[in-house]
Amino acid sequence: KAGVTQTPRYLIKTRGQQVTLSCSPISGHRSVSWYQQTPGQGLQFLFEYFSETQRNKGNFPGRFSGRQFSNSRSEMNVSTLELGDSALYLCASSLDMNTEAFFGQGTRLTVV
Amino acid sequence: QQQVKQSPQSLIVQKGGISIINCAYENTAFDYFPWYQQFPGKGPALLIAIRPDVSEKKEGRFTISFNKSAKQFSLHIMDSQPGDSATYFCAALNYGGATNKLIFGTGTLLAVQP
Numbered sequence: 288k289a290g291v292t293q294t295p296r297y298l299i300k301t302r303g304q305q306v307t308l309s310c311s312p313i314s315g316h317r318s319v320s321w322y323q324q325t326p327g328q329g330l331q332f333l334f335e336y337f338s339e340t341q342r343n344k345g346n347f348p349g350r351f352s353g354r355q356f357s358n359s360r361s362e363m364n365v366s367t368l369e370l371g372d373s374a375l376y377l378c379a380s381s382l383d384m385n386t387e388a389f390f391g392q393g394t395r396l397t398v399v
Numbered sequence: 400q401q402q403v404k405q406s407p408q409s410l411i412v413q414k415g416g417i418s419i420i421n422c423a424y425e426n427t428a429f430d431y432f433p434w435y436q437q438f439p440g441k442g443p444a445l446l447i448a449i450r451p452d453v454s455e456k457k458e459g460r461f462t463i464s465f466n467k468s469a470k471q472f473s474l475h476i477m478d479s480q481p482g483d484s485a486t487y488f489c490a491a492l493n494y495g496g497a498t499n500k501l502i503f504g505t506g507t508l509l510a511v512q513p
Contacts, residue, residue, distance in 0.1 A: 291442070318499050330443070330488060330503040343500050377442050379501075385494040387433075388501060390442035 289314065291380045291391035299397045305366040308394045312359050312380030318342075319361040320388065321353060324375040333376075336361055337384060368398045401426060403491050405504025412511050418476040420507045422489035425470065429491035433501070434463065434474050437486045446487075447474070479511045 292311040300306050312319050320343075321333040332345040336355035353363040365372055375395050379388040404423045412418045422432075430451055435443035449456045449463040449472065456463045462475040476483055489504040 320499055320501075322501075322503075329505045330501075332500050332502070335498060335500055337499075343498050345500075379499070381499045384497050384499060385431075386499070387445055387448070388499055390435075390444065392440070392442045 291378055291389055293376075293378050293391035293394050295394060296392065297395045297397075299399060300368050301399055302368055302370060304368050305364060306368060306396060307362055307364050308376050308378075308396070310361045310363075310378030310380075310391060312361070312378070313382075313389060316380040316382050316389075317359055318381040318384060318386070319355055319359065320379045320381070321361070321363050322377045322379065323347075324377055324393070325373075330377070333363065342384075365396075370398050372396065373398045401502055403489060403502050403504045405489050405507060407507060408505070409508040410510070412479045412509065414479065414481060414511055414513050416479050416511075418479045418483065418509055418511070419473060420487055420489070420509075421471065421473045422504050423469075423471045424491050424502075426491070426493070426502075427470070428493045428495065429502075431492040431494045432463070432465065432472050433490050433492070434461075435488045435490060435503075437488065437506075443488060476509075479509075481511045481513050484509055484511050 318337045320335040335343040355361045375393040377393045378391045433448035434446045437443040460477045465472045490501040
């Protein structure tokens with residue numbers, strides 16, 4: 288069974304640009320969550336989707352948004368990029384609510 | 400109240416020794432406590448998890464000890480091996496809240512010396 292797939296693995300963007308990251312969950316999983324990982328702030332929850340509905344949102348500015356499609360694939364978008372947005376963005380896939388989370392390898396975003 | 404405090408920040412253990420990482424939480428609504436292991440360039444991988452209705456859970460060389468009254472839990476790695484060198488994160492989740500939102504500790508960088 289394939290794991291969680293995140294694309295692209297690495298990305299370099301310029302301040303002010305926008306970026307879209309993609310996550311394909313494990314087949315059959317309906318819940319997708321996104322996290323931002325930085326050396327200073329650690330792992331912080333961005334948002335959570337279940338059956339195309341956003342269930343939870345973390346404490347991030349409105350520049351961070353996401354969505355989930357009918358096939359459970361998810362995308363997150365960051366607009367007007369800032370240097371501080373440089374981070375590893377991780378997607379976690381869960382079969383259902385209240386079930387184990389499996390993480391992808393992440394997308395390393397560098398904003399210059 | 401949503402925080403999970405983790406210590407130590409880094410740990411050096413000799414091969415064959417016991418590695419101990421501690422976490423503490425405030426929110427009594429948390430009812431699921433997983434530990435994740437992360438190697439450089441990889442995403443976190445679930446290692447072991449515990450619910451508060453038990454005080455200890457063991458899987459191979461990995462044991463979670465849970466103290467509900469103190470709101471603390473810890474990971475013990477017995478017979479630590481160089482291959483265990485990684486960053487370890489504790490986490491907490493409110494399953495009763497119908498969410499998969501994990502609150503993570505700050506991480507412990509473990510180095511097991513041969």
